[in-house]
Amino acid sequence: EAEEEEEEEEAAKYSASLSTRSRMGSVSCISNGSSDSSNVSGNGNSNGTTTTKSTTRHYKTPLLHYTSLFGKQFICTLDADAVKQILTSKASTPTPTYIKGLYYIQKVIGAGLVTIDGSTWHRHRRIIQPSFNNEFLKDALVGCIPDLMDRFCYAWEVRSCKKGGDDDGDGSDDDVNSDIDIATHFSALALDIIGKVAFSHEFQAIEEVERWGNNENSQVELNDPLGLYSSLMPSAIRMLLVNLRLSSLEKFIVPAMHKSHIILNKAVESVVREAHTRYKNRKDEEDNGNGNRNNGTKGKKNKEPKCVLELLFDAKDTEPGARNQSLSHKELEEETKTFLVAGHETTSALCVWAIYCLIQHPRVQSLVLEEILKHAPKEGQITLESLDKMPYLEAFLNEVLRLYPPVGMVVRSTTRWVKLMGEDIPPHTRVMIPIYLLQRHPRYWSEPEEFKPERWLNNGERDAKFHHFAYLPFSAGSRNCIGQRFAMWEVKLILAPIIRKFELAMSPAMDGVELKMVSFITMKSVPPVLIRVKPRC
Numbered sequence: 337e338a339e340e341e342e343e344e345e346e347a348a349k350y351s352a353s354l355s356t357r358s359r360m361g362s363v364s365c366i367s368n369g370s371s372d373s374s375n376v377s378g379n380g381n382s383n384g385t386t387t388t389k390s391t392t393r394h395y396k397t398p399l400l401h402y403t404s405l406f407g408k409q410f411i412c413t414l415d416a417d418a419v420k421q422i423l424t425s426k427a428s429t430p431t432p433t434y435i436k437g438l439y440y441i442q443k444v445i446g447a448g449l450v451t452i453d454g455s456t457w458h459r460h461r462r463i464i465q466p467s468f469n470n471e472f473l474k475d476a477l478v479g480c481i482p483d484l485m486d487r488f489c490y491a492w493e494v495r496s497c498k499k500g501g502d503d504d505g506d507g508s509d510d511d512v513n514s515d516i517d518i519a520t521h522f523s524a525l526a527l528d529i530i531g532k533v534a535f536s537h538e539f540q541a542i543e544e545v546e547r548w549g550n551n552e553n554s555q556v557e558l559n560d561p562l563g564l565y566s567s568l569m570p571s572a573i574r575m576l577l578v579n580l581r582l583s584s585l586e587k588f589i590v591p592a593m594h595k596s597h598i599i600l601n602k603a604v605e606s607v608v609r610e611a612h613t614r615y616k617n618r619k620d621e622e623d624n625g626n627g628n629r630n631n632g633t634k635g636k637k638n639k640e641p642k643c644v645l646e647l648l649f650d651a652k653d654t655e656p657g658a659r660n661q662s663l664s665h666k667e668l669e670e671e672t673k674t675f676l677v678a679g680h681e682t683t684s685a686l687c688v689w690a691i692y693c694l695i696q697h698p699r700v701q702s703l704v705l706e707e708i709l710k711h712a713p714k715e716g717q718i719t720l721e722s723l724d725k726m727p728y729l730e731a732f733l734n735e736v737l738r739l740y741p742p743v744g745m746v747v748r749s750t751t752r753w754v755k756l757m758g759e760d761i762p763p764h765t766r767v768m769i770p771i772y773l774l775q776r777h778p779r780y781w782s783e784p785e786e787f788k789p790e791r792w793l794n795n796g797e798r799d800a801k802f803h804h805f806a807y808l809p810f811s812a813g814s815r816n817c818i819g820q821r822f823a824m825w826e827v828k829l830i831l832a833p834i835i836r837k838f839e840l841a842m843s844p845a846m847d848g849v850e851l852k853m854v855s856f857i858t859m860k861s862v863p864p865v866l867i868r869v870k871p872r873c
Contacts, residue, residue: 448674
């Protein structure tokens, strides 16, 4: 128990270590214990674009050692070779050299693929990986997202056509209700997508966007029936309790947060129970149809696509000598929580920063639009086949992921003495890899602070500085993100209809506003980014 509290203190560092400041399209990043810092200053203007001046200071030392509260030892590295050594080390043994040890984060997002370690992680990955095959994911996404995007874009169009202006003559902008808090909108959309594709569950969060579009409310307010958003909110009190090794008191000092964990756990139990009922009914129908899934009236029901969770009910561990042939009910609940949080949060964050970058770089927005109009119909739903013909859109998203990775930090902890970059590192040392800074490091990127999608075109002519382990939006090595293809297809299906339909601009309310970017699970802006849209002619 004492060791768990100690590891919780380390995990709190993960959630608090990335703090960035931004002023309308310029980014100043401060990372505790980092060996590199960048300071970019800029001034916002009325069209939402900025001019920036950047100064970067970086040190050539591969490792930076520091001591935190209670004498805990930390190493921070911005050396891509060191990162490669860490992330490619064998992760499937019972006690790997480097583990995540994210016990605190585990309480929020579940004991699933993101947080578990060693042979337990390897077993889960072996069982789950086949369910993430390309054809299944493509079919599931295409069967879900285009219809949701029709509703989503219609809500934006209806609301944007409600003209405001200074009708009351007080000099104020009465069209402020057309401001779009894109974080909440994309959060609602991503929740419905992951619910449908992963669990065949209807969260119906997009209905809030539709109510906003009909002017029934001034902003999208997610009622948080799952306790999801409360669980994911950063909290100074929460971090203080962990650092003081008093996290067991959270339920007394911050009862609302403790209650949100309970609500989330119960909601997950309900989702898994519903999915298992559908799974059993489907099996019964198949048995009654003599194994022919499309034979007769009963078989027709089975044409409804399965969700990821239903595939996992059938998934088996084919490893020779495997003692547990499938995931237990409890393990499925933990993985469901992980899929729900990780799949929903990262997509939402990436969409926010993608829209932000399109507005900040009008030339790029024009080029992306030109490519979409070239390969997709001017009206109607956009297919993955047409999106696969858009290299500039792919390059644009890669550049968004470079400058604004949804997850800003990767963390590992040593379990034994290890030699890293010629230095002997003792056991129980926390190793911090600040992705946000590494992907802006001038050692690995030409013009690192410039937004240049073109750097991702013509791979044969890629920047000589490029290092594969200096670009980690989905991590790397054996513990890379299992859903990275899913995420990229999902985001393309979301963004392409929006870009085709609307001209995007920053809200005047953002002029001169200083944004603070904080990270807990994913990088978010505080206050949120507000935009306005105008249907294209």
